[in-house]
Amino acid sequence: MTPAGSLLTARALHKAYGSTPALDGADFSIHPGEVVAVMGPSGSGKSTLLHCLAGIIRPDSGSVLYGSRDLSQMSDAQRSALRRSDFGFVFQFGQLVPELTCLENVALPLRLNGVKRKEAEERSLEWLERLEVGEVRAKRPGEVSGGQGQRVAVARALAARPRVIFADEPTGALDSLNGERVMTLLTEAARGTNAAVVLVTHEARVAAYSDREVVVRDGQAREMAGLA
Amino acid sequence: MSIGHTLLGLLESGPRHGYDLKRAFDEHFGHDRPLHYGQVYSTMSRLLKNGLVEVDGVEAGAGPERKRYAITDAGVTDVAQWLARPEKPEPYLQSTLYTKVVLALLTGRDAAELLDTQRTEHLRLMRGLTERKRKGDLADQLICDHALFHLEADLRWLELTAARLDKLAAVIGS
Numbered sequence: 315m316t317p318a319g320s321l322l323t324a325r326a327l328h329k330a331y332g333s334t335p336a337l338d339g340a341d342f343s344i345h346p347g348e349v350v351a352v353m354g355p356s357g358s359g360k361s362t363l364l365h366c367l368a369g370i371i372r373p374d375s376g377s378v379l380y381g382s383r384d385l386s387q388m389s390d391a392q393r394s395a396l397r398r399s400d401f402g403f404v405f406q407f408g409q410l411v412p413e414l415t416c417l418e419n420v421a422l423p424l425r426l427n428g429v430k431r432k433e434a435e436e437r438s439l440e441w442l443e444r445l446e447v448g449e450v451r452a453k454r455p456g457e458v459s460g461g462q463g464q465r466v467a468v469a470r471a472l473a474a475r476p477r478v479i480f481a482d483e484p485t486g487a488l489d490s491l492n493g494e495r496v497m498t499l500l501t502e503a504a505r506g507t508n509a510a511v512v513l514v515t516h517e518a519r520v521a522a523y524s525d526r527e528v529v530v531r532d533g534q535a536r537e538m539a540g541l542a
Numbered sequence: 543m544s545i546g547h548t549l550l551g552l553l554e555s556g557p558r559h560g561y562d563l564k565r566a567f568d569e570h571f572g573h574d575r576p577l578h579y580g581q582v583y584s585t586m587s588r589l590l591k592n593g594l595v596e597v598d599g600v601e602a603g604a605g606p607e608r609k610r611y612a613i614t615d616a617g618v619t620d621v622a623q624w625l626a627r628p629e630k631p632e633p634y635l636q637s638t639l640y641t642k643v644v645l646a647l648l649t650g651r652d653a654a655e656l657l658d659t660q661r662t663e664h665l666r667l668m669r670g671l672t673e674r675k676r677k678g679d680l681a682d683q684l685i686c687d688h689a690l691f692h693l694e695a696d697l698r699w700l701e702l703t704a705a706r707l708d709k710l711a712a713v714i715g716s
Contacts, residue, residue: 351665353661355701355704355705498676516701517694518664518665518668518693518694518697518698519668519672519690519691519694521665521668522665522668522669522671522672522690523669523672524669525669527661527662527665529658529661531654531704536658
């Protein structure tokens with residue numbers, strides 16, 4: 315049973331590393347076009363929840379439904395294919411490929427999905443310009459600032475038109491101004507394409523870009539209903 | 543800080559004389575500003591008038607009569623409603639929040655829940671300010687940023703306190 319219209323739903327997730335529980339019955343759901351902040355203290359299980367939702371790791375028990383498919387029942391290869399086609403990722407440190415130019419980095423997920431080079435680079439340039447970093451297209455990640463690199467990472471996450479974007483502390487390495495700009499561009503672009511954003515953050519000012527927040531504590535995720 | 547609600551909360555554990563109430567208040571909340579006796583008695587007479595406390599007994603002595611106050615059911619409800627109602631987010635409200643957290647712990651209520659509720663209320667206001675900033679001019683952005691930074695400081699305090707609840711519960715219970 316999934317909440318009506320939900321795109322991604324997790325139920326009763328359990329995950330332990332050795333004898334240490336990271337998730338202890340966590341629930342989560344997100345709708346298309348929705349930005350949900352996942353908050354909680356360090357070590358509460360936020361990143362493990364994100365990794366389970368994204369199919370990067372398999373929970374010990376519980377289900378992660380993406381549409382009608384259960385990620386926890388899929389093979390590693392099936393989950394990898396799904397991540398390439400339907401999911402986008404932004405991490406604290408852009409994790410761009412240092413040997414490729416910024417344009418080639420953005421085009422990479424498209425190329426892996428079989429899009430021809432010319433089309434992939436045209437689409438990537440559009441995204442770089444939308445993220446206000448078209449001028450760095452020929453530079454390598456080591457030659458651009460942290461803020462520019464993170465915008466390139468956001469462009470890469472969005473270029474393949476993912477239905478869900480997973481952002482783990484996307485502004486953690488940026489100053490306030492760059493962090494704000496990245497969040498504005500990320501959330502506007504995601505809402506513009508009706509993509510859902512799972513935003514893991516411990517910063518309230520970043521969480522304020524979300525539509526609602528989920529608090530993870532002791533491995534349990536709690537949806538805050540609000541008081542409106 | 544609402545002295546009335548705080549005194550009511552302190553009465554939940556059992557009836558007390560005015561002097562005991564003042565001592566308990568000063569011990570928990572009056573480190574810098576102890577309560578005056580006059581404040582205790584004027585507050586208690588207001589609470590009495592409003593039916594939130596009742597006189598549980600009177601001891602006659604050499605001096606003035608010593609009344610012992612007990613909280614009524616209406617008083618318990620009033621404290622519960624005050625604790626459950628988030629404070630209007632504003633800068634520098636930690637002292638009220640601190641009082642609420644301590645009272646929640648003293649009265650066996652869920653202090654983590656209280657902090658979660660407050661976090662939601664803060665984030666709701668922060669979302670509104672972030673949206674206003676996005677659509678506004680530079681003046682709007684600066685005005686909103688000022689509020690956002692203060693609210694963020696409150697939230698950092700909330701998170702820190704949530705992480706220290708067990709320790710705080712042990713300290714005030716000892």
